[in-house]
Amino acid sequence: MTLTLDDVRRIAHLARIDVDAQAVSDVHAKLEAIFAMINELQAVDTAGVEPMSHAQDVVLPLREDKVTETDRHADFQRIAPAVEDGLYLVPRVVE
Amino acid sequence: MTAPRTIAGLAARLAARELSAVELAQDTLDRIARLDPALNAFVTVDAEGALAQARAADEARARGAAGPLAGVPIAHKDVLMTAGLKTTCGSRMLGNFVAPYDAHVVEGLKRAGTVLVGKTNMDEFAMGSSNETSAFGPVKNPWNPAYVPGGSSGGSAAAVAARLVPGATGTDTGGSIRQPASLTGICGLKPTYGIASRYGLIAFASSLDTPGPFAQTAEDCALLLNAMAGHDPRDSTSLDRPVEDYTRTLRAAAGAKPLEGLRIGLPKEYFGAGNDPEVASAIDAALAEFRRLGATTVDVTLPAVKLSVPVYYVIAPAEASSNLSRFDGVRYGHRAARYDDLADMYRRTRAEGFGAEVKRRILVGTYVLSHGYYDAYYLKAQKVRRLIANDFSRAWGECDVIMGPTAPSPAFRFGDKGDDPVQMYLNDIFTIAANLTGAPALSMPCGFTKGGLPIGLQVQGNYFAESLILNVAHRYQQATDWHARVPPLAGQG
Numbered sequence: 001m002t003l004t005l006d007d008v009r010r011i012a013h014l015a016r017i018d019v020d021a022q023a024v025s026d027v028h029a030k031l032e033a034i035f036a037m038i039n040e041l042q043a044v045d046t047a048g049v050e051p052m053s054h055a056q057d058v059v060l061p062l063r064e065d066k067v068t069e070t071d072r073h074a075d076f077q078r079i080a081p082a083v084e085d086g087l088y089l090v091p092r093v094v095e
Numbered sequence: 096m097t098a099p100r101t102i103a104g105l106a107a108r109l110a111a112r113e114l115s116a117v118e119l120a121q122d123t124l125d126r127i128a129r130l131d132p133a134l135n136a137f138v139t140v141d142a143e144g145a146l147a148q149a150r151a152a153d154e155a156r157a158r159g160a161a162g163p164l165a166g167v168p169i170a171h172k173d174v175l176m177t178a179g180l181k182t183t184c185g186s187r188m189l190g191n192f193v194a195p196y197d198a199h200v201v202e203g204l205k206r207a208g209t210v211l212v213g214k215t216n217m218d219e220f221a222m223g224s225s226n227e228t229s230a231f232g233p234v235k236n237p238w239n240p241a242y243v244p245g246g247s248s249g250g251s252a253a254a255v256a257a258r259l260v261p262g263a264t265g266t267d268t269g270g271s272i273r274q275p276a277s278l279t280g281i282c283g284l285k286p287t288y289g290i291a292s293r294y295g296l297i298a299f300a301s302s303l304d305t306p307g308p309f310a311q312t313a314e315d316c317a318l319l320l321n322a323m324a325g326h327d328p329r330d331s332t333s334l335d336r337p338v339e340d341y342t343r344t345l346r347a348a349a350g351a352k353p354l355e356g357l358r359i360g361l362p363k364e365y366f367g368a369g370n371d372p373e374v375a376s377a378i379d380a381a382l383a384e385f386r387r388l389g390a391t392t393v394d395v396t397l398p399a400v401k402l403s404v405p406v407y408y409v410i411a412p413a414e415a416s417s418n419l420s421r422f423d424g425v426r427y428g429h430r431a432a433r434y435d436d437l438a439d440m441y442r443r444t445r446a447e448g449f450g451a452e453v454k455r456r457i458l459v460g461t462y463v464l465s466h467g468y469y470d471a472y473y474l475k476a477q478k479v480r481r482l483i484a485n486d487f488s489r490a491w492g493e494c495d496v497i498m499g500p501t502a503p504s505p506a507f508r509f510g511d512k513g514d515d516p517v518q519m520y521l522n523d524i525f526t527i528a529a530n531l532t533g534a535p536a537l538s539m540p541c542g543f544t545k546g547g548l549p550i551g552l553q554v555q556g557n558y559f560a561e562s563l564i565l566n567v568a569h570r571y572q573q574a575t576d577w578h579a580r581v582p583p584l585a586g587q588g
Contacts, residue, residue, distance in 0.1 A: 018446035051477035055533020
């Protein structure tokens, strides 16, 4: 599995991060070094091994379907870059 | 102020009214003002808030309603949300972010009566092992300002090491409490995953992130953990267990051999040729001390642990790429000033707001989770994570704690790991496994290099063995004085 410059552009697009044209090859070189280290895993025999997604085998707790929180709309919107009438403002997406 | 600046010592003097919380807060603020410009351990100092909390602590004491840590000054790592105070996560993305609520561990320490003096510097979004990725400049190691303090909780570690505060919080995702504790000569504990709630901890890798305490001694870490632990329904991974007093084993009477019967496992993988020789000899000397205290040592083997770095650099970036997708310039944090449309706004906001290491990890995570690669990377890493956990399960049949160096080398110079991310990642070779398994681990000082840099010993235990680990460290600290060494910069007291 080798990482190409096009892969870097594709994942930068998926991650919604601008990587400018001059920076792509530097980012690529560093990611290649990281993947060379990560690729050690491919040689490990994991046949029949159960994946471990979490430290504890706990069942997700359920709670009553009741409102328990207070309305903090105004507090949470005070920290937003742009709001109006209780709504978050973003550039127009529908003409 | 000449008496010991430990939490236990200060709490006793506050309780005896030899010292008021306001006097202590003012003294702490003065020390920060005098010493922190050379260290950069703090991102925010809240003098006004600290004095108000200190007055409240003195009033509570007068009413007979003081909490166990009433008036003890502390600092929080800037990844933990503090209502009404800036919480930057070491990032330009959250440079002006004022948290709308307190993290669970912040609430707990507030309830115990601690006085919050400020927020500490850190690697951006807790991604780093040297504090060089902070958007607010690196923290300097109090033992030598040309050296890194470790990371990511480098500001909290440096603040405690320089005796600016007697205790501080950190978070540990791959070693971010233990490695800086080791590099700055203090005690740091990563508890069992699920013991302390992640509510209000700005998420990096949710299956690994663990809040924990920094202090000079194991006893002080136990006092802080008492206030940080506990069930919290707001974190679905918080464990509902009976409340423990983590100081109880420390208070038990003990003879000349307080660790009689303790079996210390020594994994051969922790004692390889890659360790700095000064680190290796300090660890050997510590083990000799533990034998004098009554413990025995047994060789164990953890063959899969060598894979913990590659496993971590799949799992942690994968979780980070998902967690950090919330920073899009819409609800909070930075938004680019100029953009063409919504997609462009996201891309520019994230390019401007995140630093190079954070972007790199988001890109790695995006790749390993992308279509066609999930099984080869993420699922594979989760299977190897299981193999690592299985190694430890086997080892716990043969020993009670596992010891070794916290990091393969003492603190390194700024810029030394330069441009090579993988070299930096390898600094966490001995700490990552405890995050992957979720079991507790502590680092404490056990010696110094000839050049005067601290060396840390890691003590790992099985799930929920915090009390045992803290007691093992406490007994060692009662017999030795490495933990009482103070960096020259911090002066006496």
